[in-house]
Amino acid sequence: MTIFIQKGDAPMSVRQAVKRGLRYFEAQKQQYLREAGLLTDDADYKAWAAQWLSDNAVNGANNQFNHQLAAYRAALARLAQYRSATGRALVTQERDTGALDDSGNPVTETVVVQPAIAPLPAEIEQAIILPETGAQTGTEMVANPAIVQDEAERAAAQAVIDATPPEVKAF
Secondary structure (H helix, E strand, O other): OOOOOOOOOOOOOHHHHHHHHHHHHHHHOOHHHHHHHHHHOOHHHHHHHHHHHHHHHHHHHHHHHHHHHHHHHHHHHHHHOOOOOOOEOOEEEEEEEEEEOOOOOEEEEEEEEEOOEOOOOOEEEEEEEOOOOOOEEEEEEEEOHHHHHHHHHHHHHHHHHHHOOHHHHHO
């Protein structure tokens, strides 16, 4: 009837959902019927309005599901990325060229699918600056900010995955 948000659709903001709902509302019931139904206590109108409220609750639940699904997919994509601290190994693949060698065997070539990425250093050297004078007094070793940020993003993504309802994960 008026369920217009399906599971798996792109999530909508509240404003988008309300606007779309109002378009459906206006298209399904003409103005004079709504006013007449309100004034005359029409049973058909009351049944239609009750169904509208029921369908609107389903739309809200489906939209929340879609928001959770989008966040879950983004978190999975974030965790699929390599760790900055460990880097990534070279990945190659043998592919058939379509040609044959002198003995009739297929000729293959090695293709790089993913280039290797070296791990970032665990610590970096940072200058020690006096706030009063702005002069550098030396250096110190600190945890690499890129690794710290990478681990924080991974932890946040894992928290989203852990908090995702099983229904969304199964979808």
